[in-house]
Amino acid sequence: EPEVTQTPSHQVTQMGQEVILRCVPISNHLYFYWYRQILGQKVEFLVSFYNNEISEKSEIFDDQFSVERPDGSNFTLKIRSTKLEDSAMYFCASSGIWNEQYFGPGTRLTVT
C-alpha cells in the first residue's frame, strides 16, 4: 500500500540554524500539506501546495518558512532560522482528491 514517507524521523538543531524537512508524498497525489503538532497539543495546519505553488497558508507560516517541490517526488519544508518554539512534530500529508489526506509518520524537530 502506498504511503507518505518523511526524513529524518528526528532532527535536533540549534536555535538560529536552518533545517530542511523532507517528505515523499504518495506518487499519484497532487496536493501536499505540512502540519505541525506541538507536544500534547492539537495538529495545526501550516501550508498546502498544489500545481507547484502555495495554495493556502496559515498565520503560523511566516517568512521563516518555505516549501518546495524540487523534483517529481520530494516535497520539502525549510525553516530558515529556527526558534525554540519551532520544536514540534512536523507532519507531511498528501491527497489525490479533496477528501482523504494521508499523513506521513512525522519528523520530530527539537530546537536547543
Place this chain on the structure above:
Amino acid sequence: AQKITQTQPGMFVQEKEAVTLDCTYDTSDPSYGLFWYKQPSSGEMIFLIYQGSYDQQNATEGRYSLNFQKARKSANLVISASQLGDSAMYFCAMREGLGTGGFKTIFGAGTRLFVKA
C-alpha cells in the same frame, strides 16, 4: 471562521462495547468535509473516515461510522466492538471550500480513548 470542538478530553470504554466520540463544527460554507484521524502513542496520524457536506448517507468504514447531523453541525465518530488497540487519541477535522480550492484543514483538540480489558 472555522471551528472544531471536541468536548471530551478523555473517554473510557469496555472492550467489545461501542463508544461515541463527539465533534461539533462551525462553518458558514455549504461545501466542506469532515475527517476523523487516530493518533496512537507512536505518534502517526491514521486516516479513519471522511464525510462530505453533501453526502446523503453517513459514512462507514469497517467498525467506524460517522454520525453526521448537519442541522446540529455535529459529526460524531462511533467505534463499534472496541478493541484494546483502539486506545489512542482521536482527532476530528474539517476542511471548507471543497472543490473550490479550499485546502486548509483545521483540527479539534482531540479525545483520548482508553479501552479497558
